[in-house]
Amino acid sequence: MTYVIAQPCVDLKDRACVEECPVDCIYEGKRMLYIHPDECVDCGACEPVCPVEAIFYEDDTPEEWKDYYDANVGFFSELGSPGGAAKMGVIDADAPLVAALPPQEHDE
Numbered sequence: 001m002t003y004v005i006a007q008p009c010v011d012l013k014d015r016a017c018v019e020e021c022p023v024d025c026i027y028e029g030k031r032m033l034y035i036h037p038d039e040c041v042d043c044g045a046c047e048p049v050c051p052v053e054a055i056f057y058e059d060d061t062p063e064e065w066k067d068y069y070d071a072n073v074g075f076f077s078e079l080g081s082p083g084g085a086a087k088m089g090v091i092d093a094d095a096p097l098v099a100a101l102p103p104q105e106h107d108e
């Protein structure tokens with residue numbers, strides 16, 4: 001099991017979750033952040049700090065955003081398991097479903 005980041009993060013990326021993660025497994029893509037499914041230890045620390053409620057426990061991901069499980073997992077298909085997001089910086093990629101979205105507007 002893992003936590004999953006869904007659509008509300010797209011084009012927002014305020015990184016509040018990154019500060020909370022004890023294992024540095026939340027990686028930054030071009031338009032959103034992605035949780036590494038194998039590196040995540042399911043501690044849940046990231047979920048309550050997200051200002052737009054983009055983070056869900058895998059089984060609790062809303063139906064409309066179920067595809068984001070595969071988006072998070074697929075993001076790492078080429079990266080493998082880097083063992084830490086900080087050293088990676090911003091990764092010049094996004095899951096195809098994210099890359100295909102029109103610009104997302106946020107009130108903040």
Ligand code: SF4
Pocket residue numbers: 003020021022023024025026035039040041042043044045046047
């Ligand atoms: S659940 Fe814990 S380990 Fe997993 S991404 Fe969130 S803060 Fe990191």
Ligand code: SF4
Pocket residue numbers: 005008009010012013014015016017018033049050051052053054055
């Ligand atoms: S806290 Fe939420 S909006 Fe901010 S980067 Fe993390 S998932 Fe994205």
